[in-house]
Amino acid sequence: MKVEAWLFTGTALFFAVTTAVYAAFSPEPAGTAALAVSFLMTSLIAAFLWRQHRRGGGRPEDRKSGEVRDAGGRREFFPAGTYVPVTAAAGSALIGLGVVQGLWLCLIGFGVLLPGVLGFAFRTLDHPQ
Known part of the structure; x- marks a missing residue:
């Protein structure tokens, strides 16, 4: 830090x-x-x-002299086929466009962003360390 x-x-x-x-x-x-x-x-x-x-x-x-193996503790992991980061990014982009273009696009953006945020919040980390 x-x-x-x-x-x-x-x-x-x-x-x-x-x-x-x-x-x-x-x-x-x-x-x-x-x-x-x-x-x-x-x-x-x-x-x-x-x-x-x-x-x-x-x-x-x-x-x-720090090595990668020195970093202990829990590491975050997203599997290769996860939809969460792409969904959150697309929803954020639609909200930004909705501010400029109109309320209807902003509301669609919130609808797309919600599954992405919930995926980030409630993902399980049951992978081996």
């Missing part, structure tokens, strides 16, 4: 500097507010990742 934490910390610092410069040179408050919210969101994610790193310690990916 350390690499991800540094990445989001750098992004948050970028948004902080950009917000300050934009606020100083632009009379428009909407852009300043949008940049400030972006800074707060990335700061929240960075704080979460730093907390997880402190709490869980380093992962094998964080070490130079």
Whole structure:
């Protein structure tokens, strides 16, 4: 998590500097507010990742000598013939198009997205580790 934490910390610092410069040179408050919210969101994610790193310690990916077999615990697995990721992606795309094209397409998108979300939520992980 350390690499991800540094990445989001750098992004948050970028948004902080950009917000300050934009606020100083632009009379428009909407852009300043949008940049400030972006800074707060990335700061929240960075704080979460730093907390997880402190709490869980380093992962094998964080070490130079880390091996794949060092990663213990439960691994997520989707069988090759699963429909869940494709259904969720298609439903999300239809919802996005529905926002632009009309309510009817958005409702169809929710109908397509629902089985995908339920598949993600209630899948069984009975495969051998």
